[in-house]
Amino acid sequence: MGEFEFDAELWLYPGKGGWHFVTLPVEVARQIKFLAEPGKRGWGSEAVIARTGNTEWTTSIFPDKASGSFLLPVKAEVRRKERLAAGQTVRFKLSLDGD
Template identity: 50%
Template sequence: MGPPACRRWRTTLSSGEVVEFTAELFLWSDGGWYFVRLPVEAAEEVRDLVTAPPTGFGSVRVEVTIGTSRWRTSVFPDKASGSFLLPVKKPVRVAEGIDDGDEVRVLLEVTGD
């Protein structure tokens, strides 16, 4: 039996709870933007952790770790899947050696700022 689709825990290295999941990196159909779609279970965990009022477009401010890269961004609602999309910029993809179709392990913390 493999690891769970996602898990959540509190860590002393950060200010809150971390949602961990693995998902595929993909190129958006109109080109240029790469995203990771959170598994539905991870999206539910993120929604449970949101304490601030909704921001523009329903986005949620997060701090993300993929490999050794760590940055602040937002995840954006994906109506088609009922989940969120995490944008992954080129410097992160290059630093981590990841590309379209690769499975990536993501640690995501809702920052609420």
């Protein structure tokens, strides 16, 4: 359906839980919004297959009003395998998961 590659900075959510995210570049978010099926998933989320380095996982991206983009959660297992930490700029590849 759609495939996107970009660099983004990994950041730590300041709330409880230690969640790490990247904010997708606005241009990538615009393309995803154009290709996505409105109302298919809750809260405006989109199912994706994400990849960084040698690690691939299935997740969802979530709309972020503050940036006008989407947030991609990067789980601990991925961060461990790829030795990632908040503040690093990382290359990601996303594919829309049209199931």
